[in-house]
Amino acid sequence: MPRSHHDTSVDSLLVDLTEPQRAAVTHTDGPLLVLAGAGSGKTRVITRRAAYLAATVARPHQVVAITFTNKAANEMRDRILALGAGAGMTVCTFHSLCARLLRMHHDRADLAPNYTIFDQDDRRSLVKQAVRACELDPRNWRSGHVESAISAAKNEMLDPRAFAEQARGWVDKTIAGIYEVYERLLAEQQGLDFDDLLLRLARLLQDDDELRERLEERFRYVLIDEYQDTNNAQYAIAHLLTRERKNLCATGDPDQSIYGWRGANIGNILRFEQDHPDAEVVRLEQNYRSTRRILAAAGRLISANVNRKDKELWTENAEGAQVRVVDCDDAAAEAGYVAAGIAEALAAGRQPCEIAIFYRINALSLAPELALRRAGIAYQIARGQAFYGRKEIKDLLAYVRVLVNPADAVSLRRVVNVPARGIGKTTLARLEQAAVEGGRTLYEVIMDPEARRIAGRSAEKVNRFAELLASLQPLVDSPPSEALTEVFTRSGLRACLLDEEKADEVPTENVENLIAEAHKFETAEPEGTLTRWLEETSLLGDVDTVDESAGAVTLMTLHAAKGLEFPVVYVIGLEDGLLPFRRDEDTPTDLEEERRLCFVGMTRAMEELTLTHARYRLRRGQELRNVASPFLDELPEDEIEWLEEGEDPPTRRGSRAGPPDEAPSINPAQWRPGTLVYHQEHGVGRVQLLHPGSLNRALVVFEGGDAENFILEYADLTRMDPDELD
DNA sequence: CTACCGGATTTTTTT
DNA sequence: AATCCGGTAG
Numbered sequence: 001m002p003r004s005h006h007d008t009s010v011d012s013l014l015v016d017l018t019e020p021q022r023a024a025v026t027h028t029d030g031p032l033l034v035l036a037g038a039g040s041g042k043t044r045v046i047t048r049r050a051a052y053l054a055a056t057v058a059r060p061h062q063v064v065a066i067t068f069t070n071k072a073a074n075e076m077r078d079r080i081l082a083l084g085a086g087a088g089m090t091v092c093t094f095h096s097l098c099a100r101l102l103r104m105h106h107d108r109a110d111l112a113p114n115y116t117i118f119d120q121d122d123r124r125s126l127v128k129q130a131v132r133a134c135e136l137d138p139r140n141w142r143s144g145h146v147e148s149a150i151s152a153a154k155n156e157m158l159d160p161r162a163f164a165e166q167a168r169g170w171v172d173k174t175i176a177g178i179y180e181v182y183e184r185l186l187a188e189q190q191g192l193d194f195d196d197l198l199l200r201l202a203r204l205l206q207d208d209d210e211l212r213e214r215l216e217e218r219f220r221y222v223l224i225d226e227y228q229d230t231n232n233a234q235y236a237i238a239h240l241l242t243r244e245r246k247n248l249c250a251t252g253d254p255d256q257s258i259y260g261w262r263g264a265n266i267g268n269i270l271r272f273e274q275d276h277p278d279a280e281v282v283r284l285e286q287n288y289r290s291t292r293r294i295l296a297a298a299g300r301l302i303s304a305n306v307n308r309k310d311k312e313l314w315t316e317n318a319e320g321a322q323v324r325v326v327d328c329d330d331a332a333a334e335a336g337y338v339a340a341g342i343a344e345a346l347a348a349g350r351q352p353c354e355i356a357i358f359y360r361i362n363a364l365s366l367a368p369e370l371a372l373r374r375a376g377i378a379y380q381i382a383r384g385q386a387f388y389g390r391k392e393i394k395d396l397l398a399y400v401r402v403l404v405n406p407a408d409a410v411s412l413r414r415v416v417n418v419p420a421r422g423i424g425k426t427t428l429a430r431l432e433q434a435a436v437e438g439g440r441t442l443y444e445v446i447m448d449p450e451a452r453r454i455a456g457r458s459a460e461k462v463n464r465f466a467e468l469l470a471s472l473q474p475l476v477d478s479p480p481s482e483a484l485t486e487v488f489t490r491s492g493l494r495a496c497l498l499d500e501e502k503a504d505e506v507p508t509e510n511v512e513n514l515i516a517e518a519h520k521f522e523t524a525e526p527e528g529t530l531t532r533w534l535e536e537t538s539l540l541g542d543v544d545t546v547d548e549s550a551g552a553v554t555l556m557t558l559h560a561a562k563g564l565e566f567p568v569v570y571v572i573g574l575e576d577g578l579l580p581f582r583r584d585e586d587t588p589t590d591l592e593e594e595r596r597l598c599f600v601g602m603t604r605a606m607e608e609l610t611l612t613h614a615r616y617r618l619r620r621g622q623e624l625r626n627v628a629s630p631f632l633d634e635l636p637e638d639e640i641e642w643l644e645e646g647e648d649p650p651t652r653r654g655s656r657a658g659p660p661d662e663a664p665s666i667n668p669a670q671w672r673p674g675t676l677v678y679h680q681e682h683g684v685g686r687v688q689l690l691h692p693g694s695l696n697r698a699l700v701v702f703e704g705g706d707a708e709n710f711i712l713e714y715a716d717l718t719r720m721d722p723d724e725l726d
Numbered sequence: 727c728t729a730c731c732g733g734a735t736t737t738t739t740t741t
Numbered sequence: 742a743a744t745c746c747g748g749t750a751g
């Protein structure tokens with residue numbers, strides 16, 4: 001390639017950058033900290049810099065860029081490729097980098113090559129097992145607390161012994177015991193939990209100088225995004241990988257640190273300059289994303305944080321509309337307001353993918369979902385985990401996991417009697433006992449014709465199960481989609497689902513979608529093994545499933561929203577106790593982190609931002625009076641427009657424009673006592689009583705004798721003509 | 727061994 | 742409200 005051509009392409013990487021952006025991009029060797037405010041073009045800088053490195057001082061494969069989510073990684077990879085440099089660059093999340101390196105160097109890490117990644121559920125079940133093994137009452141040692149204690153310990157890079165040593169009270173000492181057993185169980189099953197992925201790689205790099213040097217040689221330039229949300233293990237990895245060359249580029253924003261609760265250490269970014277006295281520091285404070293008013297509101301909010309480096313974002317963007325703050329009666333009214341506003345925006349020409357709804361907790365998605373459905377507006381929820389958490393999906397995955405890693409007893413136990421094949425608790429307990437006594441895995445015991453006699457009357461059933469497993473085993477070398485399809489049929493899962501399908505064909509569809517996903521994986525990675533696919537699947541995050549091209553409004557938690565942007569944003573549930581969140585009176589809240597979370601949500605908005613609050617909200621089944629979030633009082637009045645729901649809501653002002661409009665308005669005349677209705681779950685019923693009001697409520701009694709109160713505007717009730725009966 | 731019932735606990739946020 | 746667990750009955 002002629003030299004001049006080369007130079008032009010490098011120039012084109014710089015030509016449209018501002019001075020600080022260019023400084024960040026062209027800094028090649030030595031530590032670099034990019035303090036990038038929200039919307040300051042950080043991704044642009046990272047991608048340009050990666051491409052610049054690959055075009056000047058490094059080969060693409062010597063650059064590794066680490067992001068927070070897979071979605072961010074994919075986008076970044078695409079953008080770098082689009083710049084014409086960087087095929088072969090490593091762009092991935094911390095977790096997937098760790099998973100891959102540990103797999104590659106399993107021998108040095110003292111791991112089985114086919115180790116499996118244990119997710120939250122698996123971890124829970126192992127913790128429970130550990131609690132039982134310690135002869136503690138599972139009711140007093142609720143897994144939630146123990147799990148987070150163990151996770152915290154791992155984030156601090158404390159092994160069970162170190163944890164026991166620093167344990168103060170009796171509670172911690174007991175947890176140390178559980179931790180130890182948990183680790184043993186995990187090791188027996190060749191499993192690593194999410195925290196282990198980081199911890200084990202950090203330890204490996206610490207202990208194995210030769211490997212560390214090899215990896216340093218390979219990854220000469222390390223870029224880490226969202227550095228404010230790294231935990232101690234990630235911090236250690238970052239520094240171990242850059243020990244000789246110090247080519248560590250960290251980008252982030254202390255004001256967007258929102259993962260303290262899972263061990264993220266905001267100190268990592270605040271200390272960067274002390275860690276690296278020779279570091280170049282670039283500040284990006286011009287915002288290209290939001291209108292002036294949105295930025296002013298968000299900036300005022302975040303300035304209320306005391307523990308904070310002062311920083312002022314500015315923009316040359318238009319002033320824009322005022323930020324709307326809306327008081328609503330209850331969650332339904334709030335959702336109705338949001339849905340109506342969205343309908344109007346769509347009517348005005350907005351695309352659905354330009355609109356997002358954020359909330360503090362997942363439970364808040366329910367009301368908006370309902371309202372959007374009633375309004376005929378397509379939406380998607382960023383909740384990838386939920387899909388993989390489905391029963392039928394987990395069951396199928398468990399079979400596949402057993403193929404990949406027969407030592408995985410959590411999965412084996414899950415499938416041993418799914419579909420029901422007459423191997424119950426007693427039999428399983430006997431088999432497990434035999435396993436413990438013989439120092440073998442549960443799988444080995446099941447497969448061993450001798451030991452199987454232990455099963456007594458159920459021996460024949462265990463026999464057949466063993467044969468099934470043996471016959472499935474060869475599928476481990478098949479392409480993932482094929483393995484899944486075969487397992488689905490031969491395990492009897494498919495028949496079982498079809499059997500139950502009478503009313504519900506969704507589970508089968510879900511499995512089909514899973515297989516389709518596997519197909520996609522094979523296309524992208526033709527050499528991809530089942531093991532790799534499983535790995536990728538277990539490391540999928542919630543945001544990773546959102547699809548801009550889906551033509552749908554996006555709903556997600558504030559945490560998931562980090563790094564994204566939308567022209568139109570609604571943040572709902574701005575109530576004291578919800579945002580800022582308060583679990584209960586004696587669990588302290590990190591108010592500053594909550595405020596940063598709110599800040600993150602607000603700064604996702606490019607043009608229109610609406611914050612809503614409901615005076616009454618259902619919490620744990622009870623309706624509670626809620627006070628508006630103190631954060632709302634911290635906003636600058638000039639930039640805010642306060643609205644009462646119903647005062648001048650953006651309801652049908654162009655009444656016929658917009659999508660099929662079955663919006664939350666019903667004709668009360670169509671409803672009277674005696675009206676026949678159909679409900680998905682309860683079947684056919686008859687309206688008994690009506691309570692008209694701003695929302696029409698109705699008491700419905702169903703054929704089965706069930707009686708339910710519904711809000712007609714939102715309930716999934718279909719009116720029936722009398723002659724439709726029978 | 728399965729099926730069902732009542733009580734307890736849950737979710738705050740996630741790779 | 743919904744799920745999950747343990748216990749009991751069949």
